[in-house]
Amino acid sequence: MNGLLDELPEDEAEMYFWRLWDVLRLYVKRRKPRVERMPSDSRKLARQMFVSSRPVAWMRNVALRSYSFEMLAKNIAKAFDEPI
Numbered sequence: 001m002n003g004l005l006d007e008l009p010e011d012e013a014e015m016y017f018w019r020l021w022d023v024l025r026l027y028v029k030r031r032k033p034r035v036e037r038m039p040s041d042s043r044k045l046a047r048q049m050f051v052s053s054r055p056v057a058w059m060r061n062v063a064l065r066s067y068s069f070e071m072l073a074k075n076i077a078k079a080f081d082e083p084i
Helices: 012-017 020-049 052-064 074-081
Strands: none
Touching: 020 074
16 A cells, blocks of 8 residues: 555545545544654653663663564564555
8 A cells, every 4th residue: 555545435436425534534533543653662662771770770781681683673664564
């Protein structure tokens, strides 16, 4: 899927009857989960990374040593794999 044009019907005669509002509604419905997930994932990561307690930061740092870069960047990479 490449964007807004994916929501239009293939048949030109049928496309005449589609209203722009319906097309936009379908596009928003398809894109909304990804758009809402991105800031949510960012906030979760920020809560984990920006802690003010030294003991909690130390535990976080110890735990992060056992993770690979791929594991840490999994959600970000998955988001970029999805079509825009």
